[in-house]
Amino acid sequence: MKTLRSLYATAAAASMLAVALPASAQQLSIATGGTGGVYYPIGGGFAEMINNHIEGAQATAEVTGASVENMGLIMRGDADLALALADTVYQAYTGTDDFEGRQIENTRALASVYPNAVQLVTLTESDIESIADLAGKRVSVGAPGSGTELNARALLEANGISYEDFTPQRLNFNETADAIRDGDIDAGFWSVGPPTSSILNLAATRDIRLIGLSDEEVANAQEEEAVFAPYQLAAGMYDGMDEAVQTIGIPNVLVVNADMDEELAYQLTQLLFENTDELIAVHPAANDTTVEFTMESTPVPLHPGALRYFEEVGAEIPDRLRP
Template sequence: MRILTKAAAASLLAVALPASAQQLSIATGGTGGVYYPIGGGFAEMINNHIEGAQATAEVTGASVENMGLIMRGDADMALALADTVYQAYNGSGDFEGRQIENTRALASVYPNAVQLVTLADSDVESLSDLEGKRVSVGAPGSGTELNARALLEANGMSYDDFDPQRLNFNETADAIRDGDIDAGFWSVGPPTSSIMNLATTRDIRIIGLSDEEVANAREEVEVFAPYQLQEGLYEGMDEAVQTIGIPNVLVVNADMDEDLAYQLTQLLFENTDELIAVHPAANDTTVEFTMESTPVPLHPGAIRYFEEIDADIPDHLRP
């Protein structure tokens, strides 16, 4: 794979943007997750490196809402979970009857991990122990809720088995800390600030998934993959925990200007170290991860960049 020199990269990034693309919005998620710092970091990179462009990260309800924003042209870029992106593109699941065929990807940025958190002294020790409990399943319209519901249904459970609360990340952490709920789901790139903050005030436990539960989830959702939360990830976490991971995709509308999509893709991969400095989840922002994990076709501008660096682009990623 050919890597451009910094001088060549700088030269390419100097291409003038069309006037209509100078104000760019990036749909992210809540401030307690990873989307917002990642989106904010990329916005800052755009402002610093692409002449004439000004980008802003917008707080949203995350994946499901973000796909609607892309469809309507109310956001220029959005971060969304791969299963949400896949459903939107194909008109399945929560997007049945409202297919978003104009979805295109620039990259898969990092994997989310489904993290089921409770207090250390809780009697919730497994997925089945959620029965009869008060459980946060994520904000309405979030990828967390989609992932939680798919994981539960794949393992023979539903919202009828417990008292579901639809809270965002910070609200979930506060409710666990205050004893208002028994457990909560996060689907987010680890480590995430809201769980870290919770772990500094209360002793917590991350609920692991069995091999069978992981296998059942993967049968239900193609983009799920086994994922290990490493020992020491959060304060008091003294052993690794098995869960499932889902890629996060940077999506745009198919109508985005090709030169702009090219520059944005190049910027992301030629300056990844700047994004890693914002959040360690960006360590997984690689060309290889994009080629292996992206569930929908790439934008032609992104394809042009990947072809220039001789990346091996799978056929299903070409529109």
């Protein structure tokens, strides 16, 4: 990652971001997710980077219900930046699926930051060995308005499983971990950049098992959602996880409103890619924050300010990312 990133570093990196921003852009709100996931530390880390590097700007990371809620905040102008799953971003931009009748055409991207992994967790003592075994169980499908629920539902429905087959619980990450620990539910879904703190904490107190997906289940999920891709959870990621586990991954996108000031969008994009090490120090998921990942994974057009940065560093920009 270091080598790839260094190809895009410019001589101006050390002295950049000295331009004061318009008064309207000085207070920035970053919509993230729950405190037990990755959005909140990533958003908080980026807020700190903004405060330290962009003169006159003050940013704050806000706890939210994550992807679906965040797109509404961007649409209404109640947040300046937001993290959201690629499928949620695309549905909002096109007015499809859960966003039918409420299209958010003013969505623009600054970057794809890192991929989420859908992680299905149960206790080792459980008889759940596959997603088919969720039948008749109590299962957390994620917080209301979260990308986790969208991903879990798409994965399950693509493989012939509906909410009627089990008892769904809509819990956030920390609530899901607590409920599994206490025996209140049998399994729970996370769609989050691994490793995530709430699963790490659960694995430190109880013996857990991550449920893998078969090649056929992955293929079925990809037919349902084009942004899904095979993803391997590495052995040793969590206590007691002796083998790699196959699941699906989904990019996370940093989005803004199309009305954002172009110079601000440019500086934010430059900050993200030329000071990535600061974000990696906050959470290892940022190791995937590269220009290449953004070009490959972003599902909606880039903001003109971001586009200007990528043109300056010589990125090969697909036509689909140009407004």
